[in-house]
Amino acid sequence: MNFSITLKIWRQKSEFDTGRFVSYNLDHVSPDMSFLEMLDTLNVQLEEKGKETVAFDHDCREGICGACSLYINGEPHGPDRGTTTCQLHMRRFKEGDVIYIEPWRAKPFKVVKDLVVDRSSFDRIIQAGGYISVNTGNARDANAIPIGKTKSDLAFDAAACIGCGACVAACKNASAMLFVSAKVTQLSILPQGHPERYDRVSKMVSVMDQEGFGNCTNEGECEAACPKEIKKENISRLNREFIVSKVKSAFSS
Amino acid sequence: MELNSKIPDGPIEKKWDKHKFDVKLVNPANKRKFNIIVVGTGLAGGSAAASLAELGYNVKCFCIQDSPRRAHSIAAQGGINAAKNYQNDGDSVYRLFYDTVKGGDFRSREANVYRLAQLSVNIIDQCVAQGVPFARDYGGLLDNRSFGGAQVSRTFYARGQTGQQLLLGAYSALSRQISLGNVDMYPRHEMLDLVTVDGHARGIITRNLVNGSIEPHAGDAVVLCTGGYVNVFYLSTNGQGCNVTASWRAYKNGAAFANPCYTQIHPTCLPVSGDHQSKLTLMSESLRNDGRVWVPKNKEDKRRPNEIPENERDYYLERRYPAFGNLVPRDVASRAAKKMCDDGFGVGAAKTSVYLDFANAIERMGKQTVEAKYGNLFQMYDRITDENPYKFPMRIYPAPHYAMGGLWVDYNLMSTVPGLFVLGEANFSDHGANRLGASALMQGLADGYFVIPYTICDYLAESLGKDKIDTSHASFKDGEKAVNDKLKKLLSIKGKRTADEFHRKLGRIMWNRCGMSRHKDGLTEALESIPKLREEFYSDLIISGSGEELNQSLEKAGRVADFFELGELMVRDALNRNESCGGHFREEYQTENNEAMRDDENYSYAAAWEYKGENDAPALNKEPLEFEHVHLVQRSYK
Numbered sequence: 092m093n094f095s096i097t098l099k100i101w102r103q104k105s106e107f108d109t110g111r112f113v114s115y116n117l118d119h120v121s122p123d124m125s126f127l128e129m130l131d132t133l134n135v136q137l138e139e140k141g142k143e144t145v146a147f148d149h150d151c152r153e154g155i156c157g158a159c160s161l162y163i164n165g166e167p168h169g170p171d172r173g174t175t176t177c178q179l180h181m182r183r184f185k186e187g188d189v190i191y192i193e194p195w196r197a198k199p200f201k202v203v204k205d206l207v208v209d210r211s212s213f214d215r216i217i218q219a220g221g222y223i224s225v226n227t228g229n230a231r232d233a234n235a236i237p238i239g240k241t242k243s244d245l246a247f248d249a250a251a252c253i254g255c256g257a258c259v260a261a262c263k264n265a266s267a268m269l270f271v272s273a274k275v276t277q278l279s280i281l282p283q284g285h286p287e288r289y290d291r292v293s294k295m296v297s298v299m300d301q302e303g304f305g306n307c308t309n310e311g312e313c314e315a316a317c318p319k320e321i322k323k324e325n326i327s328r329l330n331r332e333f334i335v336s337k338v339k340s341a342f343s344s
Numbered sequence: 345m346e347l348n349s350k351i352p353d354g355p356i357e358k359k360w361d362k363h364k365f366d367v368k369l370v371n372p373a374n375k376r377k378f379n380i381i382v383v384g385t386g387l388a389g390g391s392a393a394a395s396l397a398e399l400g401y402n403v404k405c406f407c408i409q410d411s412p413r414r415a416h417s418i419a420a421q422g423g424i425n426a427a428k429n430y431q432n433d434g435d436s437v438y439r440l441f442y443d444t445v446k447g448g449d450f451r452s453r454e455a456n457v458y459r460l461a462q463l464s465v466n467i468i469d470q471c472v473a474q475g476v477p478f479a480r481d482y483g484g485l486l487d488n489r490s491f492g493g494a495q496v497s498r499t500f501y502a503r504g505q506t507g508q509q510l511l512l513g514a515y516s517a518l519s520r521q522i523s524l525g526n527v528d529m530y531p532r533h534e535m536l537d538l539v540t541v542d543g544h545a546r547g548i549i550t551r552n553l554v555n556g557s558i559e560p561h562a563g564d565a566v567v568l569c570t571g572g573y574v575n576v577f578y579l580s581t582n583g584q585g586c587n588v589t590a591s592w593r594a595y596k597n598g599a600a601f602a603n604p605c606y607t608q609i610h611p612t613c614l615p616v617s618g619d620h621q622s623k624l625t626l627m628s629e630s631l632r633n634d635g636r637v638w639v640p641k642n643k644e645d646k647r648r649p650n651e652i653p654e655n656e657r658d659y660y661l662e663r664r665y666p667a668f669g670n671l672v673p674r675d676v677a678s679r680a681a682k683k684m685c686d687d688g689f690g691v692g693a694a695k696t697s698v699y700l701d702f703a704n705a706i707e708r709m710g711k712q713t714v715e716a717k718y719g720n721l722f723q724m725y726d727r728i729t730d731e732n733p734y735k736f737p738m739r740i741y742p743a744p745h746y747a748m749g750g751l752w753v754d755y756n757l758m759s760t761v762p763g764l765f766v767l768g769e770a771n772f773s774d775h776g777a778n779r780l781g782a783s784a785l786m787q788g789l790a791d792g793y794f795v796i797p798y799t800i801c802d803y804l805a806e807s808l809g810k811d812k813i814d815t816s817h818a819s820f821k822d823g824e825k826a827v828n829d830k831l832k833k834l835l836s837i838k839g840k841r842t843a844d845e846f847h848r849k850l851g852r853i854m855w856n857r858c859g860m861s862r863h864k865d866g867l868t869e870a871l872e873s874i875p876k877l878r879e880e881f882y883s884d885l886i887i888s889g890s891g892e893e894l895n896q897s898l899e900k901a902g903r904v905a906d907f908f909e910l911g912e913l914m915v916r917d918a919l920n921r922n923e924s925c926g927g928h929f930r931e932e933y934q935t936e937n938n939e940a941m942r943d944d945e946n947y948s949y950a951a952a953w954e955y956k957g958e959n960d961a962p963a964l965n966k967e968p969l970e971f972e973h974v975h976l977v978q979r980s981y982k
Contacts, residue, residue: 152622211410
């Protein structure tokens with residue numbers, strides 16, 4: 092059964108505009124539509140009336156590229172756990188619902204336009220050390236170092252992060268520690284990541300701070316909002332790795 | 345136009361080694377003098393940009409996404425092939441080569457495929473060294489699964505997110521080079537034209553997608569890694585942003601476009617559910633390892649699937665292809681599903697899908713094991729359809745997924761425009777008329793990590809000591825003007841219909857006339873209806889907003905404009921190829937068992953189309969395909 096909803100969408104011309112909520116009524120919403128397809132429908136209607144469409148980031152629509160964002164009724168990626176906005180379906184809503192849609196709210200994520208934000212700070216954190224320094228061609232046989240299944244599964248769980256930024260948006264401190272800890276965990280668990288282990292965590296945390304992300308105060312909002320269900324235990328590991336790196340550098344200097 | 349594939353002589357297993365020795369080198373001090381433009385940051389682009397920067401070249405890298413980590417390679421689920429033979433089940437470089445040429449229905453270039461199979465083993469090593477968390481067994485060694493078109497287990501995987509993990513590996517290597525200052529990264533930039541000087545690729549024109557500024561970029565070579573074009577069908581498994589624009593602008597600047605009609609329709613996707621739909625979701629081919637495909641034997645059977653007894657089910661893949669069963673190649677599986685539905689055996693409300701059933705697998709391995717192997721895919725299915733696949737069989741139908749066709753390249757991956765290289769899905773070379781599962785990741789990474797770093801030298805060495813060209817050259821001004829004019833033209837139409845609506849209509853024509861099966865009559869009709877629709881597009885398009893800001897409607901309109909032209913070329917190519925091979929199935933050319941019937945005598949060539957101008961038909965150039973190692977036979981998976 093199709094139904095009607097009211098949307099309150101954050102509209103902002105550019106980084107320099109102040110922005111405001113604008114109200115739209117949308118009819119004939121099918122429960123089988125994805126949330127983004129519902130926005131597509133709105134955009135077609137706006138465009139046909141010569142009005143400017145609502146800008147939002149999206150690409151794969153399969154929950155893996157991390158492009159889509161959206162704060163939906165006060166929750167990053169909306170009401171479903173472990174689900175990106177693109178995988179959220181309209182059957183979660185009903186006739187007469189009022190849905191608030193906002194961009195990620197965090198100081199380091201500037202609004203580019205409407206619901207689109209700038210997440211390049213995440214890239215800069217990875218550039219600071221979220222990698223293993225191995226040039227192409229230097230690798231030895233893939234089975235040369237066995238890695239126990241438990242460890243490799245743990246590394247995978249952390250590596251599943253899609254870099255969407257929901258963790259930051261959910262956090263009252265705009266902390267990026269779940270994001271950073273996921274990468275630090277993956278690379279510190281795997282033996283290939285060991286040579287740079289402590290240098291890595293120190294550099295990544297330092298850039299994280301420079302970019303203006305806040306600290307973790309154990310609210311756990313990030314874990315609840317994460318569409319890939321990255322665990323906050325990773326943050327504990329990040330803290331441990333970070334402390335060890337500080338101790339090591341204190342002794343080596 | 346002359347097509348020189350530059351395949352090295354000598355025995356096939358020595359060609360690549362010999363070639364690596366024969367190509368000219370650029371010494372480390374000289375590498376610093378070269379600027380290379382890499383467009384796209386998927387597996388091919390990310391790995392190429394990183395590897396070239398590691399060698400010392402100055403790299404400028406562009407992507408349309410907000411971050412180089414998001415290219416659509418990330419959505420590849422099932423795995424990556426490599427001839428490691430870790431399973432001791434008889435795999436070898438030669439077998440992977442053989443399977444790939446056969447899987448491609450004998451329409452690929454042997455030498456390229458052999459090299460791909462050779463390099464496959466290095467890729468796995470490289471990725472593990474980067475920290476890619478491939479699946480492992482309890483002994484800590486790498487695990488493998490089977491994929492379509494192969495009888496060995498050679499597919500490495502990271503749960504159902506192999507593409508993501510491999511791409512993040514390439515992205516990490518790229519990030520390292522960015523931090524070292526060897527790569528200048530330009531996210532949210534779209535390449536809108538190729539700039540050539542004296543016939544050589546010398547740069548690109550981009551649009552900054554945030555503020556709309558048109559910018560020229562000069563380089564000594566341009567490497568296109570911009571993916572495939574099956575979004576021409578509107579509904580496909582591709583990301584919303586996937587498009588043909590970069591390749592198309594290169595085509596219009598002299599790069600031949602080969603085999604555009606070779607498109608892959610993936611058998612295991614969620615069926616279309618309504619008009620609002622923006623994309624089709626793929627379920628990994630790995631599901632066919634344990635899932636069984638069936639339809640009811642009785643067309644009128646209205647019972648729920650679980651109520652239909654075994655003997656009233658038709659496991660048609662197992663019946664028709666006993667040797668490969670549910671693991672036949674994609675084109676074969678897709679066509680078989682289409683046939684069942686066309687014949688009235690389809691299931692679901694619209695009778696346009698078939699069952700993919702895990703009941704046996706759950707009984708055999710237990711729900712937990714099935715969940716560990718396929719959990720994320722089952723969850724995805726549940727979320728989209730609101731049906732529990734642990735209880736009821738999934739419903740699937742084929743969907744456009746991958747383009748085997750693409751810009752023509754020689755053995756060095758250089759197009760017909762000197763200095764323009766094309767990697768990954770954007771080129772045409774390795775998959776013939778049908779790509780086997782888990783081979784796209786292999787090809788993208790082979791091209792980027794291990795081919796281009798060697799072959800690009802051969803071209804660059806020649807330009808050492810020659811005058812550098814910068815963006816003050818008239819060709820850049822012309823390019824900028826052309827791009828600006830095109831954008832202005834689109835913005836000034838001010839009609840009534842959105843680009844999306846035109847795209848949907850074009851997609852319908854393409855799917856009906858040039859999709860899973862094609863017929864001369866339908867193709868001929870499409871050659872009329874596409875230009876007609878395109879005319880309407882240029883007279884009735886509406887785009888809101890301006891060109892000087894983030895404008896997703898404008899981006900979309902530009903891409904749809906190119907899809908119109910590509911669609912026409914696809915149809916032309918499909919009409920020219922009077923045979924059936926792989927993903928190109930002409931209804932007129934089939935065996936009595938409805939299998940594809942090739943015509944090796946007349947069509948054993950790659951069709952490379954050459955742009956001849958706005959009002960002229962493109963010219964067909966043929967690269968003959970010679971098979972010295974793989975025997976040309978009718979493919980059989982029985």
